[in-house]
Amino acid sequence: MLPAFLPTGLLKYGLRKKYPAFRYIPGPSELKSHYDVVIIGGGGHALACAYYLARNHGITNVCVLERGYLAGGNTARNTAIIRSNYLTPEGVKFYEESLRLYRDLSQDLDFNILYSERGHFTLAHTDAAMRTSRWRAEVNKHLGVDSELIYPDDIAKLCPSLNMSEDVRYPILGALYHPPGSIARHDAVAWGYAARASQMGVEIHQQTGVTGLVIEGGKVKGVETTRGRIGAGQVMQAVAGMTSVVADMAGFKLPIRTIPLQACVSVPLKPFLDQIIVSGSLHVYVSQSSRGELVMGGSTDPYGLYSTRSTLDFKEGLLGHMLELLPMLGEVKILRQWAGMADMTPDFSPVMGLTPVENYYIDSGWGTWGFKATPVCGKTMAYTIANNKPHALIKPFSYERFLTYSQVGEKGAASVGH
Template sequence: MPLALLKAGFRSRSQVPPRELPATPELKKHYDVVIIGAGGHGLATAYHLAKTWNVRSIAVLDKGYLGGGNTARNTAIVRANYLTPEGVAFYKESMELFETLSEELDFNVMYTRKHHMTLAHTDASLRTMRWRAEVNKHLGVESELIDTQRVAELEPRLHVGRDARYPILGALHHPVGGTARHDAVAWGYAIRAAQLGVEIHQLTDVTGLVIEGNRVTQVLTRRGAVGCGQAVQAVAGATSAVARMAGLRLAIRTVPLQACVSQPVKPIINSVIVSGSLHCYIWQSQRGELVMGGAVDPYPLWSTRSTLEFKEGLMAHILELFPFLAEVRVMRQWAGMADMTPDFAPIMGKTPLDNYYIDAGWGTWGFKATPVCGKRMAECVATDRQPELLAPFRHDRFSRFDQVGEAGAASVGS
């Protein structure tokens, strides 16, 4: 038992430190900004609205608990080695914000630098890795194409021999990738936002939106209706359902995305290792667990159940890379909700409604975008203009046939 926890157990009631997050207050009749979704993105947006733009009348609503949706159902990887210039610039800013996030929030989000390697098993994937490396370097993101020998030096336990069923021909090496503690990110933003006057209302289902003219004037909840000057949608899984309340039809297909962790073992893997051809990835947490995931399920479904089919398929591919893990046991398995767009890029910013903003379509990479989403969505709401960094991800790009085309860097998302 940690010594701090033992000391806390023997404290008198008068010595108990004050709770960092205040109790849920009563809903007010009106807020300047109502944010639907108390995950990482919604909380980060609220924090930046309060801190940077001095907007203090903010309510964050969630049907569940703080950070209990996709924020708690991901594998906590941070990277910027994408394919398109728009995607690379966006995730580069997010990764830079992650580097100093613990200091920014005065809350340890356990951000850790980790080498990130995307393996190439075919000549075609090798060409794609070279393409990504050049785009990354052009935009100031550290990435390079490395050969099999260098892959083996970085991960000596990886099966790189020619006798492998899927030989490794090289990899895209991204030495400045990392991982962070997902619940710590959500709690860090929540605590600091609450200190700035933001109200966080958990267990507050949004049941509808009142639209007058071309504006959302009220958000209806099971605890009553609240008026709003502006409204932000930052939910996952329920994205299409909430958007329909606003009369929006989104180019989104929602599918489960499963992952799992093993029992803790001694340190054996140094990097985040991804195989786009095998649709799997693996890294080792500070606690020794092997964090593993694969492709999204092939059918739309609004459920976070786990399946044996996923686990069997994933383990077959993981053992192609690390055959010696055959006797390691899986300890936990879960699923999140992946909102997939046709071009594998998010939908962000302004909508056809004058005061309704959206942060959606994150598919398999929403966690790593948390800091930049909070910063730029807050800018969008406060200025009522689409920030330049978010311009490629506009809501209407599909009707304009101006898609981003990030599927080539999603690796396990297709």
């Protein structure tokens, strides 16, 4: 017997012999012999770059190569937090532009990314953390970003679920409050970019691994794939945790180490946590999804490893601190746990733009903050490829900064995996 609440439209759709569903992303096709731009990687950054190349610069002879499935790497393994309350002027300007793009992204792509502003709280448990929060707040306000240091009374009013007791190991002394802090559906961001890029002529090839690069006279000429060689006028890599491996194919080294970053979600609960809670001292962050799950994570693992395995040690350490902040969760069960591969730079900032190989570009070094930068990375990398010069927002993140000791130190704003 069919349930009484089954919509009539859904019933008619299910009983049809032919389904009129619109296919957002075209099915598999043959590779062409040459493309103007080849993008290695099929995650959010790569797809956003392909979209902005087509929309903003009219470059549509573009090929996106993904060795697995669409957005199946770190895009599928992050915790979907969006914010711009960073520490350095370079970082704040960059992420504020990304947040601005996110606000209108559902309308821009005509694809619901489930964008939801929650308010982002970075808790301070020590005098040092309070000083850093005050510093960040002043930098943020100077650059027009909504961010301020607040104290326990205000925290209790804005986030009544938090345990504000002083009879705990790490009492909450204050917080950096960032009202625009948001979450979005990470898969939907990638799917929306992929759908619109495909409609404008971009080709997306899944299950197509890159095995090498064709470089002649210091200039990239093509890409070797598991389906044969293809010529390329320009090539960009956006491969997250595999950054160093692909850069090695191009013949240059990066100051990056790859380490696992783990996260987990609880079983769905009734909505009670509207805010995004982060504690750098406890290495904890948590938000509640639209489905009611608590999305939780912490710091990166303390050793380099090319792996996406989960560990009991991570879960035990994370949940011990979670119960100090939200003790009512003692009986709540964990639903699933996963890991991604974070490509960490010494200064906790990305590496973007031109490389030592002519016409070869890089979007890397995203560590624990890649999802929130998806739109701005796509927009600025598309500009960089189209004009063969770095966009103003990414000049501070150039490859050369490690040679000139001009690093952009963001560790004070990115010391927790978020």
